[in-house]
Amino acid sequence: MDMQFHEEDLAFQADVRRFIQTNLPGDLADKVRRGLHLEKEDFIFWQRKLNDQDWFAPHWPVELGGVAWTATQHYLFQNEQAEGNCPPVIPFGVRMVAPVIFTYGNDEQKQRFLPDILDSTAWWCQGYSEPGAGSDLASLQTRAVREGDYYIVDGAKTWTTLAQFADWIFCLVRTSNEGKPQEGISFLLIDMKSPGIEVTPIITIDGSHEVNSVFFTDVRVPVENLIGQENAGWTYAKFLLLFERSNSLTGGLKQQLRRLRGIAEQERVGGEPLCADPAFAARLAEYEVQLRSYEFLERRTLGTSSPGAEASYLKIIGTDLQQLASELTLQAVAYYGNPYIRDALVHGYNAASVGPDYAAPAAPQYFNYRKTAIYAGSNEIQRNILSKAVLGM
Amino acid sequence: MDFSLSEEQQLLKDSVQRFVREEYPLEARRKLVATDLGYSDDNWAKMAALGWLALPLPEEYGGIGGGPVETMVLMEEFGRGLVVEPYMSSIIIGGGFLMAGGSTKHKSELLPKLGAGELKLAFGYAERQSRFDLNDVECKAEKSGDGYALNGHKGVVFHAATADKIIVSARTSGGSRDADGITLFLVDNNCSGLSRRDYPTVDGLRASELELNGVMVGADAVLGKVGGGAALMEEVVGQAIAAICAEAVGCMDVLQETTNEYLKTRVQFGVPLSKFQVLQHRMVDMFMECEQARSMCYMVNLKIGDEDPVEREKSVSAAKVQIGNSGRYVGQQSVQLHGGMGMTDELHVGHYFKRLTMIDTMFGNKDHHLKRYADL
Numbered sequence: 001m002d003m004q005f006h007e008e009d010l011a012f013q014a015d016v017r018r019f020i021q022t023n024l025p026g027d028l029a030d031k032v033r034r035g036l037h038l039e040k041e042d043f044i045f046w047q048r049k050l051n052d053q054d055w056f057a058p059h060w061p062v063e064l065g066g067v068a069w070t071a072t073q074h075y076l077f078q079n080e081q082a083e084g085n086c087p088p089v090i091p092f093g094v095r096m097v098a099p100v101i102f103t104y105g106n107d108e109q110k111q112r113f114l115p116d117i118l119d120s121t122a123w124w125c126q127g128y129s130e131p132g133a134g135s136d137l138a139s140l141q142t143r144a145v146r147e148g149d150y151y152i153v154d155g156a157k158t159w160t161t162l163a164q165f166a167d168w169i170f171c172l173v174r175t176s177n178e179g180k181p182q183e184g185i186s187f188l189l190i191d192m193k194s195p196g197i198e199v200t201p202i203i204t205i206d207g208s209h210e211v212n213s214v215f216f217t218d219v220r221v222p223v224e225n226l227i228g229q230e231n232a233g234w235t236y237a238k239f240l241l242l243f244e245r246s247n248s249l250t251g252g253l254k255q256q257l258r259r260l261r262g263i264a265e266q267e268r269v270g271g272e273p274l275c276a277d278p279a280f281a282a283r284l285a286e287y288e289v290q291l292r293s294y295e296f297l298e299r300r301t302l303g304t305s306s307p308g309a310e311a312s313y314l315k316i317i318g319t320d321l322q323q324l325a326s327e328l329t330l331q332a333v334a335y336y337g338n339p340y341i342r343d344a345l346v347h348g349y350n351a352a353s354v355g356p357d358y359a360a361p362a363a364p365q366y367f368n369y370r371k372t373a374i375y376a377g378s379n380e381i382q383r384n385i386l387s388k389a390v391l392g393m
Numbered sequence: 394m395d396f397s398l399s400e401e402q403q404l405l406k407d408s409v410q411r412f413v414r415e416e417y418p419l420e421a422r423r424k425l426v427a428t429d430l431g432y433s434d435d436n437w438a439k440m441a442a443l444g445w446l447a448l449p450l451p452e453e454y455g456g457i458g459g460g461p462v463e464t465m466v467l468m469e470e471f472g473r474g475l476v477v478e479p480y481m482s483s484i485i486i487g488g489g490f491l492m493a494g495g496s497t498k499h500k501s502e503l504l505p506k507l508g509a510g511e512l513k514l515a516f517g518y519a520e521r522q523s524r525f526d527l528n529d530v531e532c533k534a535e536k537s538g539d540g541y542a543l544n545g546h547k548g549v550v551f552h553a554a555t556a557d558k559i560i561v562s563a564r565t566s567g568g569s570r571d572a573d574g575i576t577l578f579l580v581d582n583n584c585s586g587l588s589r590r591d592y593p594t595v596d597g598l599r600a601s602e603l604e605l606n607g608v609m610v611g612a613d614a615v616l617g618k619v620g621g622g623a624a625l626m627e628e629v630v631g632q633a634i635a636a637i638c639a640e641a642v643g644c645m646d647v648l649q650e651t652t653n654e655y656l657k658t659r660v661q662f663g664v665p666l667s668k669f670q671v672l673q674h675r676m677v678d679m680f681m682e683c684e685q686a687r688s689m690c691y692m693v694n695l696k697i698g699d700e701d702p703v704e705r706e707k708s709v710s711a712a713k714v715q716i717g718n719s720g721r722y723v724g725q726q727s728v729q730l731h732g733g734m735g736m737t738d739e740l741h742v743g744h745y746f747k748r749l750t751m752i753d754t755m756f757g758n759k760d761h762h763l764k765r766y767a768d769l
Binding site for chain 1: 521525529548590598600661729732733739746758763764
């Protein structure tokens, strides 16, 4: 047993760190560090920087633009990104639909879609959840009816993250009502510019516009946009969900902790720093202990060949910690969690902040992070998976 | 022992319920929150006409003479409606200070106007360094002629923009965290030397940052004894905590009831969500949190007049801790059990969750009140 990183891993880590220092502009890093709103251009800028270095799609097959990294290198890379306050990679194209395309798509589809994903020309979004199909995803009702060389798509998708920026959507659609619900689902790639698609914003409780409803009315989709076999979409969807859940969260959690600690050093209670207050110090210490436990839990899974049950428990524990950090941050800023000035969350806000400048994102982030235990398979669903798959119950 | 409401209290409850039903559908509240004022003058006038603004004020000054239980009944229903009018700032806190510390002149001039809806008050106490310690006061009041000159800052003063007068804590003597030497002043909102920065809050209310640069007030602006503000603040903030506990109970009950209803109607995997044992147990836990919160709310409102200050203040802190814990659990779980819908601004859930979250901080969070309880 050995918990040290090998020398070549540490050298790799140093390379990544150097790359970030050289290529990430200070004001963009500052936006990320402070938890401010990121624009579409911010994401694309950083994705293209990574791609210039061939690091944007490291998990892809080498012949398509990937890098043959070890699991440890992937892990270190993701954590350095968070450590260095890089904008997060938007996963829907490169991490989610791309593996489906290169695993189950035909050659023509690979040639057509993968290059645009690689150079961030095409922004993808995910059409899974529906108003009536949340945790019970297989009950989805958006229909695709074959008419000649087209599928005619009707229905509605919801919670579609950043669909307002998207050029393409990958959708689970119902192509058959025969057999079990899972057996009549197909995986379809749809151009967001198709006539009959309407995107409407859903404003969340933190006041932000991240998610949308996407409505489909008689949308004509060429049959060549079907991935794999008709009615076999559930298999591809499950394959994709494993990728959705297999991101390392340690780096992001450490970033939250750094922000929290910085606040606790500046806030005062009884004339002393909040971090020296016994009750708050104990909370902070407990959080750190839990984070350390999570970090080593994540590291233990690095050796496993394919993400399975581990992805479920890492999602539960990791999102619990994301929520806890945001809760402690809100507690730390005390009364200054109250002011709500939307513009203060945007970089370049010129007016003086109300209270300390680190306080403005605290409440919105706490509210926003309630989503983490709901999305990508709610934590209740993850527990169902674990009880069945791991515990055999 | 009897925890039932009297006939009069029940009538009050019915009347506030009717008001909330008619004036406070979520869409109406959303519109109010988006206005410049942030609430409705019409609603305020209605509250005056119904006698609610005068409810806790003494009869000799035009009040109804209601006690903590009457206030509790009203605030619980306000909580159910997420009412945004400045009742807490103006009537409970502002009225509380006038009753506890005002001179006969203050009372006879101001209390009747307050109860009639012709005067609004706010309370500025928090400062950047003070956190939840009411006695951590750096704002200074120095003798100047017959009166005082006030200099300093007050943060997150709820409903300051629409108040006619703001009650400000300032130090007339002593070190920055001494209990002795704090004095409370009634400051006119439009007086020279006072500047305000107004803003909305995350839970749909309004608050302001105040800068006091040589604000001149007369000796008659002092509430209570010079240097004796700490005890006065403890008394009035205790009453405010008892009232906000009731508001929180109203919020929690709405979430508990509507989440229960949602689980019974939302079908996934071919059955209502309420058929899943893990969700049944979660719902039961939410229900138990509501019951515990209600018990502590009754407790503090029945003890808030207790003559033993230690028993009274322990009740205040104990109730605030319970409300904080219960509100956090019920709020978070209501969002979780509503899934994505719970995350939307469109649904009521998030608005109650946000209010409960901010109530947890108001007048001191769990850590503050646990420490205070232990120290009492």
